[in-house]
Amino acid sequence: METRNLIIIGSGPSGYTAALYASRADLKPLVLGGFMKGGQSGGQLMTTTEVENFPGFPEGIQGPELMGRLREQATRFGTEILDKDVESVDFSKKPFVVTTDETSFQAKAVIVATGATARRLNTEPEARFWNRGISACATCDGALPLFRNKPIGVIGGGDTAMEEALYLTRFGSQVILIHRRDEFRASRVMVDRVKNHPKILIKTPCVLEDTLGTKTLEQIKLKNLKTNLVETLPMNGLFMAIGHEPNTGVFKNQIDLDDVGYVKTDGNTRTNVEGVFSAGDCVDHIYRQAITAAGQGCMAAIQAERWLAEQG
Numbered sequence: 001m002e003t004r005n006l007i008i009i010g011s012g013p014s015g016y017t018a019a020l021y022a023s024r025a026d027l028k029p030l031v032l033g034g035f036m037k038g039g040q041s042g043g044q045l046m047t048t049t050e051v052e053n054f055p056g057f058p059e060g061i062q063g064p065e066l067m068g069r070l071r072e073q074a075t076r077f078g079t080e081i082l083d084k085d086v087e088s089v090d091f092s093k094k095p096f097v098v099t100t101d102e103t104s105f106q107a108k109a110v111i112v113a114t115g116a117t118a119r120r121l122n123t124e125p126e127a128r129f130w131n132r133g134i135s136a137c138a139t140c141d142g143a144l145p146l147f148r149n150k151p152i153g154v155i156g157g158g159d160t161a162m163e164e165a166l167y168l169t170r171f172g173s174q175v176i177l178i179h180r181r182d183e184f185r186a187s188r189v190m191v192d193r194v195k196n197h198p199k200i201l202i203k204t205p206c207v208l209e210d211t212l213g214t215k216t217l218e219q220i221k222l223k224n225l226k227t228n229l230v231e232t233l234p235m236n237g238l239f240m241a242i243g244h245e246p247n248t249g250v251f252k253n254q255i256d257l258d259d260v261g262y263v264k265t266d267g268n269t270r271t272n273v274e275g276v277f278s279a280g281d282c283v284d285h286i287y288r289q290a291i292t293a294a295g296q297g298c299m300a301a302i303q304a305e306r307w308l309a310e311q312g
Contacts, residue, residue, distance in 0.1 A: 001097075001104055001105065001106050002105055002106065003095055003105070003106040003107070003108070004028070004029070004030045004105055004106065004107050004108070005027045005028060005029070005107075005108050005109065005308060006022050006027045006028075006029040006030070006107065006108065006109045006110070006111065006304055006308070007029070007030050007031075007032060007096075007098050007105060007107040007109075007110050007111075008022070008029050008030070008031045008032070008110075008111045008113060009032050009086050009089075009098065009110065009111070009112050009113060009114055010031075010032075010033070010043070010111075010112065010113035010114040010115055010247075010280065010282070011031055011033030011034075011041040011042055011043060011067075011071070011081070011083075011113075012042060012043025012044065012045065012067070012113065012115045012280055012281070012290075012293060013043065013045065013067075013070065013280065013290040013291070013293040013294040013297065014113040014115070014279040014280025014281070014293040014294060014296050014297035014300070015031060015033065015043075015111070015113035015279075015280070015297060016031070016067070016070035016071055016073075016074050016294075016297070017070065017293075017294040017295075017297030017298050017301070018111050018113060018279060018297035018298070018300050018301040018304075019031050019074040019079040019081075019297075019301075020070070020073055020074045020077065020079070020301075021297070021298050021301035021302060021305075022079070022111075022301040022304065022305065023074060023077035023078045023079040024077050025301070025305045026078075027301075027304070027305060027308070028078055028079075028080070029079050029080070030079075030080050030081075030082065030105065030107075031074070031079055031080070031081040031082070032082055032084050032085075032086050032098065032100060033081050033082065033083045033084070034082075034083040034084050034085045041067075041071070041081070041083045042064065042067035042068075042071070043067070043115045043281075044063075044115060044116075044117070044118065044281075045063035045064070045066060045067050045290060046063060046064050046067055048062075048063030048064075048131065048137075048140065048141075050062065050063075050141075050144060051063050051066055051140070051290065052143065052144065053139075053140065053143075053289070053291070054066060054290055054291060055291060066290070082100070084100040084101065084102065085100060085101055086098055086099070086100055086250055087099050087100055087101055087250070088250060089110070089250060089251060089254050090254070091110070091254045091255060091273045091276055092254075094108070094275065095107055095108050096108075096109075096110050096275065096276070098110065108275065108308060108311070109275045109276070109277070109304045109307060109308055110275065110276045110277070111269075111276075111277045111278065111279060111297075111300045111301065111304055112248075112251060112255070112263060112271070112276065112277070112278040112279075112282060113278070113279050113280045113282065113293075113297060113300070114246075114247040114248060114250075114280075114282045115246075115247055115280055115281040115282055115293075116244040116245060116246045116247060116262075116281040116282055116285070116288070117244065117245050117247060118136035118137070118240065118243075118244050119136075119240070119242045119243045119244060119245060120136065120240055120242075121155070121208065121240065121242075123208070125208055125209070125210045125211040125220075126208065126211070126240070128211050129211050129213060129216065129217040129238075132213075132215065132216045132217060133146065133211075133213065133216045133217025133218075133235075133236060133237055133238060134211070134217060134237075134238045134239075134240070135237070135238075135239055135240070136239065136240045136241075137239070137288070138154070138164035138167055138168050138239045138241070139164075139167065139288075139289065140289070141237075141239075142164075142167060142168050142170075142171050142172075142237070142239070143170075143171055146216060146236060146237065147168075147171055147172055147236055147237040148171055148172075149171075149172070149173045150172055150173055150236035150237065151172060151173055151174045151175075151176065151233070151234050151235050151236060151237075152168050152171070152172035152174070152175050152176070152235070152236065152237040152238070152239070153175070153176045153177075153178055153220060153233075153235050153237065153238040153239070154168065154175065154176070154177050154178065154238075154239045154241050155178045155179070155208065155238065155239070155240050155241060155242060156177075156178075156179065156240070156241030156242045156243075157179040157180075157181060157183075157184040157185050157186060158184070158185045158186050158241070158242075158243070159185075159186045159187055159190050160241045160243070161177065161179070161184075161186065161241035161242075162177075162184075162186045162190035162191065162193065162194050163190070164239055164241045165177045165194055165197075165200055165241075166193060166194060166197065166200075168237075168239070169197060169199040169200060172199070172237065173199075174199055174200075174201060175197075175199055175200045175201070176200075176201045176202075176203055176233065176235070177194060177200055177201070177202045177203065178203045178204075178206050178207075178208070178222065179202075179203075179204045179205065179206070180204075180205050180206065180207050180225065181204065181205050182204045182205050203222055205224065205225040205226060206222045206223060206224050206225065207222070207223050207225060208220060208221075208222065208223075208238075209221040209222060209223040209230055211238070212232075216236070217235060217236060217237065217238060218234070218235070218236065219232055219233065219234055219235055220232070220233055220235045220238060221233075244281070244285065244288065245261070246260065246261045246262045246263070246281070246282045246285070247282060248261050248262070248263055248282050249261070251263065254273070255271045255272060255273050255276055255278070256271065256272040260285070262282060262283060262284075262285050263278040263282050263283045265277075265278050265283055268299065268303060269283075269296060269299045269300040269303050270303060274307070275304075275307060275311075277300040277303050277304050277307075278300065279293065279296035279297045279299065279300040280293035280296055280297060281293055283296065284296065
């Protein structure tokens, strides 16, 4: 079985940045990039269009192009990338064992950078305008010209939905918060802020019935679950704020995860297993930005390099 200095599981901004730093440190890392069944290397940004808030690109950049550049930069310094899913890991002994659908590798150190997947409605109306007016990240896309001074909607009932609704009031002419129940999961203080904001209209108990438009989203149809009445509203942007699922199932019982499934670290990318580090959205359920994921990837690579040096 082949032994590597460092295996990086995941290939979003955190995985590729970790690979860049590790390869420049001559660790010759292996990236196993196809970490999601049915997914693709590059993470969530591979399904994102315009990225305007990644430093260094004043004109913006397409998500897949950004990931392509990060991938190219990592390979330039000697990173090997295999677009393979990881089927299982064994962190109970050293060297660690990482198994794909084809083969197993031994690793002296591992960085877990598998990200998270935004929950979606998985309906045809949602899919029709995904990335053409419908998104899962208000912080990423809310400031786009497409939504400026236009009506915007948020679907969800937790603190994230409240935060995104409040954030979007900076850009939209009106923000409509849509939730399927009359009661919210969000904290009382956040609900009060939303209810008291003059630009936010709350629609409950309602669900998305349909989406309308030509090239981009222009209208939505909402169905009231109590009255069964359907109303059509002008809407140029619609944001899903119904949570994220960390892509960490394969690490259960191998490293410490929290109740939701996010990897627990010491705040400096170290997990409870010496030699296993973690970075990006599989750790961070607060910010979930490409730049914060990249920063954590840098941290994880430096920590891994130092730990390997200590091991001789």
